Amino acid sequence: MNLFGLFQVSGSALAAERLRAEVVTGNLANAETTRTAEGGPYRRRMVVFNSQPGASFRLLLAGTVAAAGLQGGGVQVRDVVEDPAPPERRYQPGHPDADASGFVDYPAINPVQEMVDLMGAARAYELNATAVQAAKQMIQQSLQILK
Numbered sequence: 756m757n758l759f760g761l762f763q764v765s766g767s768a769l770a771a772e773r774l775r776a777e778v779v780t781g782n783l784a785n786a787e788t789t790r791t792a793e794g795g796p797y798r799r800r801m802v803v804f805n806s807q808p809g810a811s812f813r814l815l816l817a818g819t820v821a822a823a824g825l826q827g828g829g830v831q832v833r834d835v836v837e838d839p840a841p842p843e844r845r846y847q848p849g850h851p852d853a854d855a856s857g858f859v860d861y862p863a864i865n866p867v868q869e870m871v872d873l874m875g876a877a878r879a880y881e882l883n884a885t886a887v888q889a890a891k892q893m894i895q896q897s898l899q900i901l902k
Contacts, residue, residue, distance in 0.1 A: 761890045765883040767807060767829030772883065774832055775802040776876040779869050786864040789852040797862040799838035807831045838863065 778800050788797035807829040840863040848857030 762887060764829040765886045765890070767831060768883045769880060769887075771802070771804055771830045771832050772876045772880040774835075776873060776880070778802050778835060779873045779876060782862075782864050783866060783869050783873075786862055786866060786869075789850070789859055789861055796842045796860045797864075799840070799862060799864050800835050801838060802835055803833045805831050805833035 782799050785797040791797055842860035843863050844858045845861055846857055847853055847859045850859045853859050
């Protein structure tokens, strides 16, 4: 893989991690939402990543990728899925969304888990941004050598 291929891989990872961070912050913002337009409480959402098809690692090491016109691949968001966990039931008889027995369904969202997911997304984003910066510096140094 050449240095420009690194931009493609890291760029796709940056976009995927940005979306993951947006989904996690949406989960945190709706942790107490008991009624949605679809009916029922908010459902926690999760991002599912997939690798983009590209050259195999063996071909990349052999250097035959450029001759074959293959790319190095990257990351793609396959889907954003709802968590199948059942809602958390709380006894609050005075709540406007309480059922006949006084229970309210709340989203099954653990703020600690969401913060860990958010920190993971932020860290992965930061690492990919660092990789892009390192590739940029290598290209600049190569140009300086060729001057």
